Amino acid sequence: MTVIKVRSLSKHFTVRKKVGRFRREATEVRAVDGVDLTVERGELLGYLGPNGAGKSTTLKMLTGVLTPSGGELSVCGLTPVPQRRKLAAQIGVVFGQRSALQWDLPLRESFTLLRHVYRVPVSDHEAALRRCRSLLDLDAFLDTPVRQLSLGQRMRGELTAALLHRPQVIFLDEPTIGLDVLSKQAVREFLGELGARGDTTIVLTTHDLADIERLCRRIVVIDHGRVVHDGSLTELHARYGSRRRVTVDFAAAVTGLSVEVPGVTLERVEGARVEFALDSTAEVGDLLARLVAVGGLRDVTIAEPEIEDVISRLYTSQSPSSVG
Amino acid sequence: MADRPYLALAAAQVRSQASYRLSFWLDMAGNLVVLSADLLALLVMFQVTDDLGGFTRPQVLVMFGITAVAFSLADLAVGNIERIRVYVRTGTLDTVLVRPLGVLGQLLAVDFSIRRLSRIVYGSVILGVALHLAGISWTPGKVLLLAVALVSGALFFSAVFVATATVAFWWIESGELGNIVTYGGRDFTSYPLPIYGAWFRRLFGFVLGLGFISYYPALVLLGEPDPVGLPAWTGWAAPLTGPLAAVVAALIWRTGVRHYRSTGS
Numbered sequence: 218m219t220v221i222k223v224r225s226l227s228k229h230f231t232v233r234k235k236v237g238r239f240r241r242e243a244t245e246v247r248a249v250d251g252v253d254l255t256v257e258r259g260e261l262l263g264y265l266g267p268n269g270a271g272k273s274t275t276l277k278m279l280t281g282v283l284t285p286s287g288g289e290l291s292v293c294g295l296t297p298v299p300q301r302r303k304l305a306a307q308i309g310v311v312f313g314q315r316s317a318l319q320w321d322l323p324l325r326e327s328f329t330l331l332r333h334v335y336r337v338p339v340s341d342h343e344a345a346l347r348r349c350r351s352l353l354d355l356d357a358f359l360d361t362p363v364r365q366l367s368l369g370q371r372m373r374g375e376l377t378a379a380l381l382h383r384p385q386v387i388f389l390d391e392p393t394i395g396l397d398v399l400s401k402q403a404v405r406e407f408l409g410e411l412g413a414r415g416d417t418t419i420v421l422t423t424h425d426l427a428d429i430e431r432l433c434r435r436i437v438v439i440d441h442g443r444v445v446h447d448g449s450l451t452e453l454h455a456r457y458g459s460r461r462r463v464t465v466d467f468a469a470a471v472t473g474l475s476v477e478v479p480g481v482t483l484e485r486v487e488g489a490r491v492e493f494a495l496d497s498t499a500e501v502g503d504l505l506a507r508l509v510a511v512g513g514l515r516d517v518t519i520a521e522p523e524i525e526d527v528i529s530r531l532y533t534s535q536s537p538s539s540v541g
Numbered sequence: 542m543a544d545r546p547y548l549a550l551a552a553a554q555v556r557s558q559a560s561y562r563l564s565f566w567l568d569m570a571g572n573l574v575v576l577s578a579d580l581l582a583l584l585v586m587f588q589v590t591d592d593l594g595g596f597t598r599p600q601v602l603v604m605f606g607i608t609a610v611a612f613s614l615a616d617l618a619v620g621n622i623e624r625i626r627v628y629v630r631t632g633t634l635d636t637v638l639v640r641p642l643g644v645l646g647q648l649l650a651v652d653f654s655i656r657r658l659s660r661i662v663y664g665s666v667i668l669g670v671a672l673h674l675a676g677i678s679w680t681p682g683k684v685l686l687l688a689v690a691l692v693s694g695a696l697f698f699s700a701v702f703v704a705t706a707t708v709a710f711w712w713i714e715s716g717e718l719g720n721i722v723t724y725g726g727r728d729f730t731s732y733p734l735p736i737y738g739a740w741f742r743r744l745f746g747f748v749l750g751l752g753f754i755s756y757y758p759a760l761v762l763l764g765e766p767d768p769v770g771l772p773a774w775t776g777w778a779a780p781l782t783g784p785l786a787a788v789v790a791a792l793i794w795r796t797g798v799r800h801y802r803s804t805g806s
Contacts, residue, residue: 230802277803282638284799298799305641317636321557333549334640 220386220418221256221279226288227442228274248274250442251288258385261412261419263433263450265426271442272422276390279420280310293385306335309379313391316371317378318363324374325359328381335382342381349377352407369400376407386418387411393428405431426521454497454522463493463501465508466516474511478503489515546642550650558654568656576663580605583731594735595768599674601733603763606668607687607755608730611694613660619645619699621652623719626709632803644798645703675763683762686777690758693783694730697754700783700790701726707790710797730754735768742769750786753779 228249233241249271256262266272277283278290281297281304290297293307311317318327332342350356353373358366366374372392379387389408393401409432412419423429429436429450436453438446446453467489474491476483480499484492493504501519508514558565583605587598596604625648628634637647677683705719726749729737734746734756746752753775760767761776 273803277635280639282635283801283803301638302641302643305639308639310636310639312635315633315636317639319553319557322553326553326556330549330553334546334642336546336641 218258219255220258220260220293221254221420222289222291223252223254223275223279224289226252226254226275226278226290227286228271228278228283229286247442249278249285249439252439252442252444254437254444254447256418256420258418259412259415260435261408261433262421263429263436264420264422264439265424265429265436266439267424270439272439273390275439276388276420276422280308280388281305306382307385309382309384309387311372311375311379311387311389311392313372313389313394316363316375318371318374320364321362323360323362324355324366327363327374327378331378331381337382341383345381345383346377349380352410353377353403369396369403372396372400372404373407376404380411384417386420389419389421391423392421393423393425401425401428408432430521451497460494460496461499461501461522462520463495463504464518464520465491465493465514467491468513468515476504476507478507547646547650550647551653554651554653555655558656565656569659572656572659573663576609576660579728579731580667594733596733596765597675599671599676600759600763600765602667602671603675604733604755604759605731606664606671607690607694607759608727609664610661610668611691611754612698612727613657613664614691614695615698615702617654617657617661618695619649619702620657621654622648622702622706624648624652625706629709629801634801635803638801645794672762677762678764686758686761686780689780690755693780694754696783697750697786698723698727700786704786704790704793707793707797710800726751730756733759750782753782 226249227247230246230248231243232246233243236242252271252275264272264275274283278285279292279297281301284298292304295304295307297304317331318324319330322330328342328346331337332339337345350359353376355373355377358370358374361370363371363374376392379389392408393404396404405428408419408421411417412432421428421433434449436446436448436450437444438453446456462484470488471486471491474483474486476493478499480496481504482494484494486492495501495504505517508517583601584598586593587601591597593601622645625634628637628648634644637644637651640647701723702719705722708718726745729745729751734742734752737746742752746756757767757771757776757779759776761773766773767775
């Protein structure tokens with residue numbers, strides 16, 4: 218069953234810039250510029266791109282917040298803006314940067330309020346809340362006013378708030394932004410579990426590649442308002458040769474080091490520090506085994522490919538063919 | 542009660558406000574000071590003159606009272622709509638739009654402020670005293686007209702609140718513009734039409750409809766002819782202004798929400 222159907226969706230903003238003392242110049246910004254997208258029920262889709270690529274704008278059109286400038290879209294068989302209220306009952310939304318909770322009231326009261334807002338029967342509400350309480354460990358701060366919660370605790374509250382009415386689709390805009398490692402993990406695990414049940418469709422925007430790696434089988438990459446990739450993460454890495462970086466510190470300055478591991482290139486040697494680049498076929502384990510054999514290993518750091526890096530490769534590799 | 546989403550929102554808001562108790566009482570006190578200043582201005586004018594635009598003090602007080610009650614009803618119901626500015630500027634309207642409820646209803650409920658109740662009490666006392674002093678010969682028709690005029694006036698001021706607040710969708714730095722129009726409108730209708738210059742009266746009194754809020758209904762209640770020269774039935778038809786303004790405001794509001802641009806991320 219198709220849950221989200223988008224055809225040549227676009228959103229243009231007119232931005233006025235001051236020129237001189239009084240004159241203003243209007244320029245049109247195409248935040249979203251012809252996006253096509255189909256999402257099936259139960260999919261866990263990662264929607265990513267650098268800042269300003271149009272991720273949030275797309276999400277806001279899908280949820281009925283913004284009116285599209287052009288194109289067609291349907292979510293759960295409804296047209297978002299004209300049928301906003303009907304749609305709202307079918308979807309759950311988490312905006313990483315905004316709160317859906319009552320700032321001055323205990324977390325529990327926000328949930329009760331949402332039961333009224335979504336007109337959920339008491340028994341259903343309690344069942345849903347019980348599940349979230351155990352999965353997200355809410356009990357410790359359920360009676361704390363929201364303003365006193367840590368960001369990680371609040372985000373767990375926000376997730377619960379978005380799910381209490383059992384939406385068919387849940388949209389998450391940067392749900393892990395600003396969270397510490399443990400909280401990120403809790404959020405990811407929860408979403409993974411939710412996705413594994415297969416009845417909830419999840420659309421996630423992020424620019425944290427680790428979110429995507431742990432969770433999404435399918436990713437859609439958007440840049441300058443256009444879809445530039447739609448497929449799996451492995452396909453993305455394979456297609457655009459994004460590379461992990463391994464930085465190794467030795468006990469003493471290194472000379473004449475050579476490692477013949479497939480997919481690994483020696484990038485730089487700086488005294489005792491050596492940097493390797495690994496493409497998607499390379500095994501970190503093989504490289505480490507080789508380095509241990511060399512001896513004198515003190516520290517190893519593995520950096521995942523930065524999404525900005527992937528995107529910029531993807532963009533430069535596309536531009537020659539997509540001019541005009 | 543348990544099943545009313547808007548009531549639940551408003552109740553949550555009242556509980557939130559109660560967590561700042563001192564501020565609550567300070568606000569109530571502040572409200573009374575502001576209100577008394579307006580009444581004082583009117584009374585001072587009657588210290589130097591016996592009539593304003595041909596009307597005695599109790600008669601003008603009737604107009605002042607009708608305006609005060611209508612305005613404070615509107616203020617209690619939708620006065621907090623001016624906060625839409627903050628929602629549009631910060632993009633928090635997003636969270637309002639993703640709920641299965643009307644936007645206007647949610648905003649009003651979410652920012653509902655019980656402290657505005659004091660103004661209604663105050664306006665009603667003024668109107669009651671004024672009606673008593675003016676020595677009106679009551680008929681069932683007049684009682685009905687007074688009730689309808691108050692509701693219509695409340696509707697009219699609500700429409701003005703909503704329409705001026707909607708400007709924020711196009712013009713984020715609209716600032717105090719809304720207050721100039723709403724409070725300016727209230728001050729205009731607090732006094733009889735003849736005190737204003739001809740073009741001023743035509744524009745604000747007739748074109749914008751402010752004259753039909755308190756002045757014309759008051760003429761019927763007081764049994765006075767109109768120095769400006771409109772027929773006597775004008776007062777009976779005047780309450781149509783409220784619903785008319787509400788329709789216009791609703792259209793502006795709908796267009797505004799469609800123009801919402803949110804903010805980055």
